[in-house]
Amino acid sequence: MRRPAFYSRSPRTLPPAADDAADRADASASSEADGAAPPPVASEPPRTGWQPGRRSFALLIVLCAALVTGTALWAPRPGGKALTQKDIDAAVLRTLQTNTLPSPAAKAADIIRPSVVRVVSYGEEKNTPEAKVQKRGRNMAKGKPPEAPNDGGPSGEVERGVGTGVVIVDKGVILTNLHVVAGADKIKVTFFDGLEAVATITGVQPENDLAVLQAQKVPDDLIPATMRSTADLRSGDQVAAVGFPFGIGPSVSAGVVSGLKRSFRSPEGKQELGNLIQFDAAANPGNSGGPLINMDGEVLGIVTAILNPTQQRTFIGIGFAVPIENAASAAGSPPF
Numbered sequence: 001m002r003r004p005a006f007y008s009r010s011p012r013t014l015p016p017a018a019d020d021a022a023d024r025a026d027a028s029a030s031s032e033a034d035g036a037a038p039p040p041v042a043s044e045p046p047r048t049g050w051q052p053g054r055r056s057f058a059l060l061i062v063l064c065a066a067l068v069t070g071t072a073l074w075a076p077r078p079g080g081k082a083l084t085q086k087d088i089d090a091a092v093l094r095t096l097q098t099n100t101l102p103s104p105a106a107k108a109a110d111i112i113r114p115s116v117v118r119v120v121s122y123g124e125e126k127n128t129p130e131a132k133v134q135k136r137g138r139n140m141a142k143g144k145p146p147e148a149p150n151d152g153g154p155s156g157e158v159e160r161g162v163g164t165g166v167v168i169v170d171k172g173v174i175l176t177n178l179h180v181v182a183g184a185d186k187i188k189v190t191f192f193d194g195l196e197a198v199a200t201i202t203g204v205q206p207e208n209d210l211a212v213l214q215a216q217k218v219p220d221d222l223i224p225a226t227m228r229s230t231a232d233l234r235s236g237d238q239v240a241a242v243g244f245p246f247g248i249g250p251s252v253s254a255g256v257v258s259g260l261k262r263s264f265r266s267p268e269g270k271q272e273l274g275n276l277i278q279f280d281a282a283a284n285p286g287n288s289g290g291p292l293i294n295m296d297g298e299v300l301g302i303v304t305a306i307l308n309p310t311q312q313r314t315f316i317g318i319g320f321a322v323p324i325e326n327a328a329s330a331a332g333s334p335p336f
Helices: 016-034 054-074 086-096 104-115 131-141 324-330
Strands: 118-126 154-169 173-177 186-190 197-207 210-215 238-243 251-265 272-279 292-293 300-307 321-325
Touching: 054 238, 104 118, 104 154, 104 238, 104 251, 104 292, 154 238, 154 300, 173 300, 173 324, 186 210, 197 324, 210 324, 238 300, 272 300, 300 324, 321 324
Parallel strands: none
Antiparallel strands: 118 154, 118 186, 154 173, 173 210, 186 197, 197 210, 238 251, 238 292, 251 272, 272 321, 292 300, 300 321
């Protein structure tokens, strides 16, 4: 009987011994065909050890190559220069020269801006001659045609004043100037995210022209301002005023502290304020009640007045702020 063929997994050719075995197999087949007994065949010795095929051998080659490559990459390169402090300083200097960094005032404004609110007071407008003139002036300032006067009686709710406030407690406690909200029939505040809410006056400090407001609605992520004592404040320190001058904003102006413990009397002569911070950052109507901050975004005071000997009420270089110690005491929580 003819033996079945055996196919090796190795691609290599048969060795001489295998060729001899094949010849003997052919001879045996011929003998069987002639009727003669086949010659005895020596038994094949058993295989020992692992004999890799094509795929196993290729995998072994890949593993060896990966090992050599990894060793070359991770091995320390001869002659490599270690970084020194001088190299690090040079890299930092190059970065500073090639990249524009935000100014200190810009970084401070970014910190305080989520805590600054726009404050608008509303009241009933009467059809008196003075009210008509004021109404026409407001409309012309807004680019609107003056409205025809009514015959008499109330003509609706109108803006009486625009100012600024700063949140000091995340539940909606706001500091502002008393003259911004005094006599208002309704007060509305607009937060940084655009949320508008009605606010009520919960405390006043007339001697410092301060008022405390409580908003009826607040944003979920409202961030209160950080207050900083003015005990170590000096003339020449950098400050910034953030607010809504003429209703535009929030706007930022930067300057320095010009003096401390200043006094100011309003043009009408009705009240004199003392222990004020004098500064030269631009402030105009609408900045009233806004924060005066340092370059860390911390509130040093509440902007309350500007000095202008004329009737124009615009900034000429001297502004005043109530120190935050006085302002916080108006809210019943002296921070220092």
